Amino acid sequence: MLSARTKETSIPADTKKSTVMKSILKLKAVLRQHVILMLCLFTLVLSISSAADFTTSAKxxxxxxxxxxxxxxxxxxxxxxxxxxxxxxxxxxxxxxxxxxxxxxxxxxxxxxxxxxxxxxxxxxxxxxxxxxxxxxxxxxxxxxxxxxxxxxxxxxxxxxxxxxxxxxxxxxxxxxxxxxxxxxxxxxxxxxxxxxxxxxxxxxxxxxxxxxxxxxxxxxxxxxxxxxxxxxxxxxxxxxxxxxxxxxxxxxxxxxxxxxxxxxxxxxxxxxxxxxxxxxxxxxxxxxxxxxxxxxxxxFKSKRIFSKGEHIAILNVLYSSKRVLPITVPKDVYAVYGKSEEGITVTLKYRDCVPAPVRKGEIVGELILTTPFVEKIFPLAVDEGAGKLFSPLYLIFRFLF
Incomplete structure (x- = not known):
């Protein structure tokens, strides 16, 4: 039985999303050299501040x-x-x-x-x-x-x-x-x-x-x-x-x-x-x-959008289908709340690197965990497309050979 492997990658808060995507894909390529089925872990570091002392005269x-x-x-x-x-x-x-x-x-x-x-x-x-x-x-x-x-x-x-x-x-x-x-x-x-x-x-x-x-x-x-x-x-x-x-x-x-x-x-x-x-x-x-x-x-407390609804943020590999990969998205906008002075917050993507077909469009395949000094929030990760299952033995032979 293959064991799950994890890896963490940290990227500065001002890194552009195109660079973030390249880092995700690079990370996935390295992991795929080791196992077929695994758990991918990606960490993005931003900044946040802890709230200053605040009082109110209200009871x-x-x-x-x-x-x-x-x-x-x-x-x-x-x-x-x-x-x-x-x-x-x-x-x-x-x-x-x-x-x-x-x-x-x-x-x-x-x-x-x-x-x-x-x-x-x-x-x-x-x-x-x-x-x-x-x-x-x-x-x-x-x-x-x-x-x-x-x-x-x-x-x-x-x-x-x-x-x-x-x-x-x-x-x-x-x-x-x-x-x-x-x-x-x-x-x-x-x-x-x-x-x-x-x-x-x-x-x-x-x-x-x-x-x-x-x-x-x-x-x-x-x-x-x-x-x-x-x-x-x-x-x-x-x-x-x-x-x-x-x-x-x-x-x-x-x-x-x-x-x-x-x-x-x-x-x-x-x-x-x-x-x-x-x-x-x-x-x-x-x-x-x-x-x-x-x-x-x-x-x-400021708010920053980390990922937009429907944005492709990762790739899911599919077995036994004519579609080799499916884009992974977030079904809703993901925001992080941050303050003045900088402290770390993390966004963690957890999903299976490879799954067997069939896969339905919109199917939940993992989760995004947003961790801040204030709260931990979990968002579902879903596939943006579906993938049907192919049963042809000949196709499977060619798929794994090539």
């Missing part, structure tokens, strides 16, 4: 580079906290799910109960007995953080707020939100109603991914309803002077117990970020801290 905080799926900073991220109106993200998630499933329609009409009308705190100024479209109620929750609207959609869609809350907890469990518990749809302070910063960010990301068609609701600057004009509670949407930070959602929260908080998303430098802060003393402090964390992210 809980988290920065997620969503594009690269890396948490850049966290502070008490798994600590149980009062999420305040950020809880309404789960209320909205359930309503979006019902819309997508056809259980609820945007033009459905719900009646405002006395229970909903009496809710204190942020409000849509609904009137008892008023009939309101689901679309308007969802806007009232996403834009104005209406406690009254949150209760109306719960009662209208499930019959009672209690039944709706039970579904909120079931959904949280299925999502893996292990530090979350809900007792109401509004986020008003109550015993056993809590979330963690990490759970809130996970939920915000789920809304962004699962319901892009409804995400626009969070970016609306204001809402006119019942002849009352109110601005979006998310003041980050109105930072016109911050042209390089394009905030577009998602949800604020503030209570005496929880302080001022927000989970916000923005685009900058070709990347999407999610930032959460909570436990601050004022709306102004909340805004200042979000901008501070956003600036920290951009100043200390």
């Amino acid at each position: 809980q905080a988290l920065i997620l580079d969503y594009t690269n799926n890396i948490v850049l900073f966290e502070h008490n991220a798994d600590e149980i906290m009062h999420p305040s109106s950020m809880s309404k993200l789960m209320t909205l998630y359930l309503m979006f799910s019902k819309l997508k499933a056809g259980i609820v329609k945007m033009d459905d009409v719900y009646r405002v109960s006395k229970n909903a009308w009496e809710k204190r705190g942020s409000t849509m100024f609904l009137k008892e007995g008023q009939k309101v479209k689901v679309e308007d109620l969802l806007k009232g929750i996403a834009i104005l953080s209406g406690n009254d609207a949150s209760v109306v959609v719960a009662e209208g869609s499930m019959g009672s707020e209690e039944a709706f809350v039970e579904e909120m907890n079931q959904t949280a469990k299925s999502m893996g939100l292990s530090n979350s518990s809900f007792v109401n749809t509004t986020g008003l302070t109550a015993q056993n109603h809590y979330m963690s910063a990490r759970d809130v960010v996970k939920l915000a990301v789920k809304i962004y991914e699962d319901f892009p068609e409804y995400y626009y609701l969070f970016s609306e600057k204001g809402l006119m309803f019942n002849n009352i004009k109110q601005n979006n509670t998310n003041e980050m949407l109105s930072l016109y002077h911050q042209r390089d930070l394009k905030f577009d959602g998602i949800k604020t929260g503030s209570t005496d117990a929880g302080g001022f908080g927000v989970v916000v998303s923005f685009l900058a430098d070709g990347r999407r970020f999610f930032i959460l802060v909570n436990g601050l003393k004022s709306k102004r402090d909340r805004s200042t801290e979000v901008q501070k964390l956003a600036r920290y992210s951009l100043a200390n």
Whole structure:
């Protein structure tokens, strides 16, 4: 039985990709002189920096580079906290799910109960007995953080707020939100109603991914309803002077117990970020801290594309087929996050040098391992073409002779 052999090759960060490909091919040629079946290992060295010490005045905080799926900073991220109106993200998630499933329609009409009308705190100024479209109620929750609207959609869609809350907890469990518990749809302070910063960010990301068609609701600057004009509670949407930070959602929260908080998303430098802060003393402090964390992210963490989606980065040898080789690609872009001062990161390609036919187009034949001081990420390696199997004994004789 042939043993697997490995070899590592290091190339400077500024080496052009054409040189990288030549090095890969040269490495493969050397290895093929020794064995037919083997495990190829290729290492590319780039540079990255470790983050400088950073502090926040928020009681809980988290920065997620969503594009690269890396948490850049966290502070008490798994600590149980009062999420305040950020809880309404789960209320909205359930309503979006019902819309997508056809259980609820945007033009459905719900009646405002006395229970909903009496809710204190942020409000849509609904009137008892008023009939309101689901679309308007969802806007009232996403834009104005209406406690009254949150209760109306719960009662209208499930019959009672209690039944709706039970579904909120079931959904949280299925999502893996292990530090979350809900007792109401509004986020008003109550015993056993809590979330963690990490759970809130996970939920915000789920809304962004699962319901892009409804995400626009969070970016609306204001809402006119019942002849009352109110601005979006998310003041980050109105930072016109911050042209390089394009905030577009998602949800604020503030209570005496929880302080001022927000989970916000923005685009900058070709990347999407999610930032959460909570436990601050004022709306102004909340805004200042979000901008501070956003600036920290951009100043200390850059992103570089190492390989492009579909790029041919290696060659797979094929036995028993008219095609002797197949190109190996990455099915998605591969990015590395790096900083100011240089430290090593590695990209490792692991795949079989030679496989028997048949091979299907898109078949996974190995993996790319991106290792940085922050995280290790694994990407699949796939073949860009297929190769059928030939059964002719004569062909096989000529194949191995020549």
